[in-house]
Amino acid sequence: MSNQEQELEQIELSIKHARKNIDRHDEFNKMMKTKEFKSLIEDGYFVNEASRLVLLKADPSLQSDEDQKQLDNSIMAIGHLRQYFMTIVQLGSMSVKALVEDLATHNEILGEE
Numbered sequence: 001m002s003n004q005e006q007e008l009e010q011i012e013l014s015i016k017h018a019r020k021n022i023d024r025h026d027e028f029n030k031m032m033k034t035k036e037f038k039s040l041i042e043d044g045y046f047v048n049e050a051s052r053l054v055l056l057k058a059d060p061s062l063q064s065d066e067d068q069k070q071l072d073n074s075i076m077a078i079g080h081l082r083q084y085f086m087t088i089v090q091l092g093s094m095s096v097k098a099l100v101e102d103l104a105t106h107n108e109i110l111g112e113e
Contacts, residue, residue, distance in 0.1 A: 004109060011106045018099040025092020028085065050078050 001009075031037050053075050056062055062071065 004112070008106065008109050011102050011109070015099060015102045015106065018095040018102060021091045021095035022099065024088050025095070028088045028092070046078060046082060050075065053078070 032042075053071055057068065057071050062068070
């Protein structure tokens with residue numbers, strides 16, 4: 001396999017990954033726009049549940065190390081889910097630019113053959 005063929009194969013793989021990231025980004029954006037997502041996830045989980053858990057940290061009946069660890073884990077889970085969603089958005093945005101560049105390079109290589 002020549003260097004040019006290897007480069008073309010790599011670019012095609014990169015294009016495939018970029019399209020997959022863009023599709024996930026689009027699916028996530030579509031889901032985010034629903035009233036159910038806003039109600040259940042944005043308001044219900046990221047705001048209301050997070051607030052409830054933080055307030056429970058000060059509850060006198062939940063001061064044991066085990067209770068505090070459970071509360072901390074639940075609070076961290078909220079942050080992890082939010083970070084996962086942000087990663088989908090960031091990868092999708094970066095992939096749009098990468099896809100344009102990869103398609104241009106792909107066309108250049110094919111034009112040289």
